[in-house]
Amino acid sequence: MAEAELVFHTNPMSRGRIVRWMLEEVGVPYRSVVHAYGEDMKSPAYLAINPMGKVPAIEHRGVVVTEAAAICAYLADAFPQAGLAPALDNPLRGTYLRWMFFAAGPVEAAVTARSLDRLPPPEKAGFVGYGSYEQTMDVLEQAAASASPWLLGERFSAADVYVGSQVDFGLAFKSIPDRAAFAAWAARLREREGYRRAKAADDALMPPPG
Structure with missing residues (x-):
């Protein structure tokens, strides 16, 4: 995975729907990896990404972010050009x-x-x-x-x-x-x-x- 690539781990019957919406609002390219419930999410390969064995998760710039709220906040700050989060000095x-x-x-x-x-x-x-x-x-x-x-x-x-x-x-x-x-x-x-x-x-x- 290229360090700058944004990889989105999800399942359409999960909170991943929140993150996909956020990604669409951000408007940057991303690659989706859909994980099935059960063995796929609990596989060693995916547990190395998210030890909870749950989606959503993203990989970006060599960093893994889990939890839908954290992912949304991360994406808003990582891509300020989208204007989806007030700056630190904004009331x-x-x-x-x-x-x-x-x-x-x-x-x-x-x-x-x-x-x-x-x-x-x-x-x-x-x-x-x-x-x-x-x-x-x-x-x-x-x-x-x-x-x-x-x-x-x-x-x-x-x-x-x-x-x-x-x-x-x-x-x-x-x-x-x-x-x-x-x-x-x-x-x-x-x-x-x-x-x-x-x-x-x-x-x-x-x-x-x-």
């Missing part, structure tokens, strides 16, 4: 990081716990970073409602890709409530050309039904 950087980490932390944890029927009782809410599922959804709704049209105002960013993907997936799989602010933001996201290209590419990789 919007704080808002950008806030929502990226909120989605990767409380939102992901709360949705997963609810899906597994493992939400803590109210008296134990202080033990988990998200407090309660309801509180997390309320705060996420505040973010969606403030997206006018995007989380950083007129500027589309990697935060819209990552946090917006959580909302988009959540609406589709009913893991987040169907609220007007979520639906309106998701509708705007789905109109993005990068979103549409990524969805078409991943849908084409899906196994045939039946």
Whole structure:
């Protein structure tokens, strides 16, 4: 692999869909490697890339990056010409990081716990970073409602890709409530050309039904 080549490890039925959308927004060439669940992802060759045996992952400039949020943040900083992350001295950087980490932390944890029927009782809410599922959804709704049209105002960013993907997936799989602010933001996201290209590419990789 050439050091500068960008290699994208994915599966169309995974969070790799988030990263493909981000790659399409960045607009740089990349090579996709699709891994099947099971032996492929747990093979020694792939475990040398990601010891968790999961996708997505990217290889770029001799560095491996895993975790969808980290990949999105990395790509935004590695390709500043795409304008998908505020500079370090831009006051919007704080808002950008806030929502990226909120989605990767409380939102992901709360949705997963609810899906597994493992939400803590109210008296134990202080033990988990998200407090309660309801509180997390309320705060996420505040973010969606403030997206006018995007989380950083007129500027589309990697935060819209990552946090917006959580909302988009959540609406589709009913893991987040169907609220007007979520639906309106998701509708705007789905109109993005990068979103549409990524969805078409991943849908084409899906196994045939039946």
